[in-house]
Amino acid sequence: MRENEFRDRLRDALGEPPRLPAPQLTPSDAGVSRGYPRGMALLAVGLAVLLVLALVASRIALRPTGMTQPGARGGVAMPADAFPCSLAVEAISTAQNPGQIAVTSVSLGFVNIPGGGFQVDPAATVVGLPVDAITGQNFYSAALKRWVPASIQTISPDGLSYTYVKLLPAGATLSNATSSEVHVFDVAKNADRKVWSGASNVQLIRWDSAGILFAVWPFRGGAVLLWRIDPVTGAISQAPMDADPTRVPISALPGGGSSSYLGSDGHGQDVQRLGSRDKGTKYSIVVVASGRVTTLYTGTVGDSMDFDPVAVYSDGHGMWLGNSGGSRIWLWSPSSGLRSFPVTGLPPSPSGYAFTSFAFIPAGVCVPGTFAGVAAPGLPPATTPTPSPSPPQVDWAPLIAKPLNLQQLSSGARCPVSTKVDLVVTTNGPKKGGPNYGFGQGPVYISGQTSWYAGTQGVIFLTDPKYTGPVLVRGMRLDGTGSLTLSGEGATTLANGAIGLAETSSPPYWGIWFGMLTPSAPGCYGIQFDGTSFSSSAVIGVSPGPVPPG
Amino acid sequence: MALDALTDANRDRLFADLVTPLVPAAQRLAYGMLQNAHDSEDAVQEATFKAWRAFPRLREDANHRAWFLTIVANECKQRRRNRWWSILKLAAPDHQDPGPQGLDGTSIDLRRAVTRLPADMKLAIVLRYYLDLEFEDVGRVLGVSDKAAKARVHRALIRLRVDAGEMLNDA
Numbered sequence: 001m002r003e004n005e006f007r008d009r010l011r012d013a014l015g016e017p018p019r020l021p022a023p024q025l026t027p028s029d030a031g032v033s034r035g036y037p038r039g040m041a042l043l044a045v046g047l048a049v050l051l052v053l054a055l056v057a058s059r060i061a062l063r064p065t066g067m068t069q070p071g072a073r074g075g076v077a078m079p080a081d082a083f084p085c086s087l088a089v090e091a092i093s094t095a096q097n098p099g100q101i102a103v104t105s106v107s108l109g110f111v112n113i114p115g116g117g118f119q120v121d122p123a124a125t126v127v128g129l130p131v132d133a134i135t136g137q138n139f140y141s142a143a144l145k146r147w148v149p150a151s152i153q154t155i156s157p158d159g160l161s162y163t164y165v166k167l168l169p170a171g172a173t174l175s176n177a178t179s180s181e182v183h184v185f186d187v188a189k190n191a192d193r194k195v196w197s198g199a200s201n202v203q204l205i206r207w208d209s210a211g212i213l214f215a216v217w218p219f220r221g222g223a224v225l226l227w228r229i230d231p232v233t234g235a236i237s238q239a240p241m242d243a244d245p246t247r248v249p250i251s252a253l254p255g256g257g258s259s260s261y262l263g264s265d266g267h268g269q270d271v272q273r274l275g276s277r278d279k280g281t282k283y284s285i286v287v288v289a290s291g292r293v294t295t296l297y298t299g300t301v302g303d304s305m306d307f308d309p310v311a312v313y314s315d316g317h318g319m320w321l322g323n324s325g326g327s328r329i330w331l332w333s334p335s336s337g338l339r340s341f342p343v344t345g346l347p348p349s350p351s352g353y354a355f356t357s358f359a360f361i362p363a364g365v366c367v368p369g370t371f372a373g374v375a376a377p378g379l380p381p382a383t384t385p386t387p388s389p390s391p392p393q394v395d396w397a398p399l400i401a402k403p404l405n406l407q408q409l410s411s412g413a414r415c416p417v418s419t420k421v422d423l424v425v426t427t428n429g430p431k432k433g434g435p436n437y438g439f440g441q442g443p444v445y446i447s448g449q450t451s452w453y454a455g456t457q458g459v460i461f462l463t464d465p466k467y468t469g470p471v472l473v474r475g476m477r478l479d480g481t482g483s484l485t486l487s488g489e490g491a492t493t494l495a496n497g498a499i500g501l502a503e504t505s506s507p508p509y510w511g512i513w514f515g516m517l518t519p520s521a522p523g524c525y526g527i528q529f530d531g532t533s534f535s536s537s538a539v540i541g542v543s544p545g546p547v548p549p550g
Numbered sequence: 551m552a553l554d555a556l557t558d559a560n561r562d563r564l565f566a567d568l569v570t571p572l573v574p575a576a577q578r579l580a581y582g583m584l585q586n587a588h589d590s591e592d593a594v595q596e597a598t599f600k601a602w603r604a605f606p607r608l609r610e611d612a613n614h615r616a617w618f619l620t621i622v623a624n625e626c627k628q629r630r631r632n633r634w635w636s637i638l639k640l641a642a643p644d645h646q647d648p649g650p651q652g653l654d655g656t657s658i659d660l661r662r663a664v665t666r667l668p669a670d671m672k673l674a675i676v677l678r679y680y681l682d683l684e685f686e687d688v689g690r691v692l693g694v695s696d697k698a699a700k701a702r703v704h705r706a707l708i709r710l711r712v713d714a715g716e717m718l719n720d721a
Contacts, residue, residue, distance in 0.1 A: 006707075007679045013661040014680060017581035020591045022573055023598040025566045094704050104704055203666055260620075260693025261627075261670050273693045276617060281609065283693075310698050324698035359701045455571060489682065514682065546570050 004490060007514065008427070086110035086371035087320055087329060088140030088364030091118065093376075095353040108138055108147055110371035111329055111343055111360065118345035118360075119373035121147070130185050130192060132164035132204070140364030144187050152313050152363070153206040153264060156231070161186045163195075163212050163231070165202050182214060184231050195229050196236065205243075207231070208268055213239055265314040271321070273309075276301075285309060287319065287332075296332050307338070313362035320366065326358035347376035394502045396494055399472035399530045406526035406537060409479045415524030418538045421445065425462055425510045435460055440538030443467040444504075444529040448514075452525075454545035456518040459486070461529075463504035463511030472530040474498045478539070479524040488515025565605050568614050569598065575615070575681060576622045582676035583626035585665070597625040616690030619677075623691055627669045663710050671706035678703050 093105040108124035111117070126138060126149040137151035143159035150162035163184050167177040182196040182204070196202075198216060205213040211228045226239040262271040268289055275283030284298045285307065296319075297307050308324035318333025328340045349356040409415065418439040425435060438445025444467070448460035463471065475484035475497065485497060490513060492500035504511035519525055519542040528537045576597065580590035601621050608617060664672060670692070677688045678699075689699035 003679070007682070009657065009660055010664070010675070010679045013657040013664065014582055014585065017578050017590065018587045020577045020581075020587060020594070022570075023591075023595040025562075025569055025598060025602065092701065092705070094701065096700070104708060106708075201662070201666060203668070262694070276612060276620065276690070276693065281612070308695050308698060310694065310701060324695045324701070355700070357697050357700060359698075457574075516682075546573075 004512075004514065008512065082317065082368060083114050084370050085113050085317070085366035085368050086119075087113055087362060087366040088142075089118070089322070089329075090138055090361040090363045091120075091326075091347075091376060092359045092361065093347055093350075093356070094358070095350050095356045105347075105377075106138075107347070107376055108140070108363070109373055109376070110140075110367070111341070112370050113329070113331075113366055114341055115370075116329070116341045116343045118343055118376060119371050120376050121371070121373050129187065130164055130166075130183065137361075138363060140367075141187070142365045142367055146187075148187055154204050156184075156207055157209055160188050161231075163204055163207055165204060168197075182212065182229065184212075195231060195234055196227075206264065206268075213243055262309050263312045265312040265319055267314050269312070269314060269319065271296075271309060271312050271319075294334075297338055307340075310359055311361040313364065315365040317366050320362045322360040322362055324359070326360055329360060329362075345376060394470045394492070394500060396470075396472060396492070396500050399470065399500070399532070400494065400498065402472070402530045402535055404474060404476075404528060405535060406474075406476055406478060406528055409524060413479070415479060415541045416539050417524075417541045418446075420450065423447075423462065425512070426465075427509050427512055435462065438462050439540065440527075440529070441536040443534065444471055444473075444531070444536065446527055446538045446540065452517070452519065452540045452542045454519050454522050454542055456516050459488075459515050459517035461501065461511075461513040461515070463501075463513075465505040465507040465510055467531055467533065468505050468507060469532045471501045471504055472498060473501065473527060474530070475525060475527040477519070477521070477523050478526050480521070482519065482521040482523055482525075484520070484525050484527070485518040486515060487518075488513065491515060561606065562602075565602055569601065569618060572615055572618045573598075576618060578681055579619055579622050579676060580626055582680040583623070583669075583672060585661075593625045594622060597622040600625065613690055616687060619691045620693065623673050623677075627673070660710070667706055667709060671702065671709060674699065674702040675706045675710070 087110060089109060089111055091107040091109060093107070095104075107120045109118060109120040112119065121140075124138075124147045126147055129149050131149045132154065137149075138147050139150045139152060139155045139162070140147050141155065141159040148155065148162055150164070154164065155162045161184055163182060166181045166183055168179045168181060169177075172178070179197055179199045180202040181194050182202060184193045184195050185191070186193070195212070196214075200216045200218055203215045205215060205226075207213070211230045213226065213228050216225050216227060226243060227236055228239040228243070229236050260273040262273055262285070264270045270288045272286050272288055273283060274286060275281055279302045281301045282298065283301055285296045287294045287296060297305065299305050299307065306323070306328075307330065309321035309330060310324050311322040313320050318331050318336070321330040321332065323330060323340075326343065326346060328342050330338060330340050332338045343360070346358050418441075420437050420439060421442070423436055423438050423445065435447040437450070438447040440446055443464035445462045445464075446459060447462050448458050461471070461473065472494070473486060473491075475486065477484065483497060486499045487493070488499075490501070490503065492502060494500055499515075501511075501513055504513075522542050522544045524539065525542055526537055526539050528535065573594065576594050577590060580593045580597075581587065584590050584593060597618070601618055604621070608614075664675060667675065674688060674692060677683045677691055678685070683691070684696075685699045685703070686696040688703065689696040692699055692702065694702065
């Protein structure tokens with residue numbers, strides 16, 4: 001599937017945002033010290049009291065123990081620095097060409113530490129084990145000496161069981177499920193047990209010593225509730241809101257700076273990045289556990305450390321972290337600090353792709369000894385995906401050579417705005433339709449807005465299926481100085497602000513290109529479309545900005 | 551000139567000039583994440599005030615759009631997490647808009663599958679496919695590199711394929 005097609009489907013599914021009022025930009029705009037929306041200020045005191053009570057209660061219930069190094073899941077306890085060992089990983093190869101969703105391959109295997117060689121586990125299989133309706137992740141249990149269809153979050157602390165979600169009736173999908181069940185599967189005993197059921201959506205969050213934490217909300221959308229199950233007794237209780245692993249203590253964010261959740265190690269330790277990615281900016285990688293924040297690394301964006309974690313897991317050695325790009329594995333422990341192990345044995349990059357990447361997701365303990373598996377396979381070359389992986393090559397020179405027919409208006413002349421044309425647009429998307437209007441003479445129309453403003457806004461170019469070739473788009477202001485900038489995925493940027501659309505319609509379906517249009521100033525603007533068999537234009541009137549929301 | 555050296559009035563004007571063009575994207579991000587108009591409005595409002603408070607410490611050469619969208623994204627995630635709490639205490643009705651009318655089965659599947667994504671995966675999908683950001687900009691908001699942003703988007707797509715498989719695998 002092409003990215004634009006997925007984008008179209010996603011927009012259909014989520015809908016366009018309604019017009020929302022512009023926010024008050026500063027407290028002085030609000031005329032009060034704090035402009036809480038819709039009377040929230042009236043509830044603030046009461047909620048604050050409730051919040052304090054909840055926090056106190058949760059702290060008592062959870063008995064925080066501070067930053068401790070957890071034992072390995074799967075019953076393997078080992079001292080730090082017990083090398084060599086083999087770290088279980090999910091290895092993800094990704095390859096992509098512009099305009100297409102990536103091709104991805106997942107291999108299960110081990111990275112030998114400290115040497116760094118990656119080996120695929122040829123015996124890795126989860127066939128025959130119940131699989132979660134959602135996650136699709138895998139985990140290596142050292143206790144079971146096998147892979148299971150679980151994630152770091154859904155494996156039991158002893159590594160012998162995992163929890164998963166089942167949708168009912170059997171074979172149901174999210175669109176027709178009537179209920180969900182949370183199950184615990186004991187792999188060693190081959191025993192399955194239902195521990196919760198309800199007519200709701202379920203998302204498993206983590207299984208730790210406190211039980212199985214999961215979120216529940218109605219199938220048709222609604223309030224999210226956090227619950228915790230004792231897998232032994234089946235007792236269920238509502239969980240405190242600070243049980244959410246993506247939560248960062250306010251104390252860790254002095255000055256209201258930004259934070260990014262990077263992952264959870266499955267033992268109650270969550271890794272966050274504090275600070276932006278702007279070059280030269282100071283940032284920190286921190287571990288949050290039981291409300292305490294421990295800094296793993298503080299550096300400056302662009303420094304030589306290349307510490308860019310993407311996933312985490314803890315065992316007796318410390319906390320393992322995958323790195324963006326897959327070039328190394330990191331290990332952090334309170335006693336030894338931060339170390340890195342360069343990885344070798346990456347699968348060969350497939351040919352024919354503009355972009356390839358490789359990432360390791362820690363998926364279990366670092367097992368004592370060196371693992372001898374097989375070399376990682378590469379992805380097939382780019383000829384496999386359909387439709388063709390790259391847009392057709394277009395010689396734009398003949399279209400650029402066509403005369404620009406847009407004429408400057410004389411002073412005071414009225415802007416000859418194009419009349420709206422009703423269209424019946426059929427697309428290959430799930431709704432089999434698109435915008436039902438456009439402006440212009442065809443076969444290419446400008447659409448997506450009925451009013452235009454100075455500033456950046458979305459634009460759609462619709463191409464009637466009676467024309468299938470490339471289209472050159474040029475724009476200019478007709479009543480003064482100013483520019484019209486067009487940009488978007490799938491468009492070739494050409495000289496003098498023109499863009500080229502190599503792929504347009506595919507009969508019987510219309511071509512739909514989504515992009516951004518930016519008139520630099522209010523005024524009258526002309527847009528000319530040139531194809532191999534036509535030249536046409538549309539004229540739009542642009543009002544003063546900013547572009548209204550929505 | 552350092553931002554913290556500006557007078558309050560000048561700083562407010564500079565802040566308004568900087569943030570106003572970003573509001574449409576912020577509102578789109580909030581709606582994509584929360585799927586509720588009122589929640590989106592509140593999230594953007596709250597994020598705007600947080601941005602205003604943090605503005606004096608913003609570096610002049612910082613990427614303003616990523617900075618503001620990151621604050622909005624964090625606010626949305628915070629609201630998503632805290633939703634159950636406000637529901638219980640305020641007895642508010644259903645907090646998710648019913649969705650666009652006339653959706654077919656595949657769109658309903660996709661909407662639900664996106665709703666079920668963990669917050670960070672959902673954020674990656676919304677930034678990439680609902681706001682049309684380049685991976686570099688997606689990474690800036692997520693606080694990861696562009697490669698890591700690609701990986702996160704792809705992992706989210708893998709999960710969506712599992713959840714709404716037929717419709718994403720049919721091409």
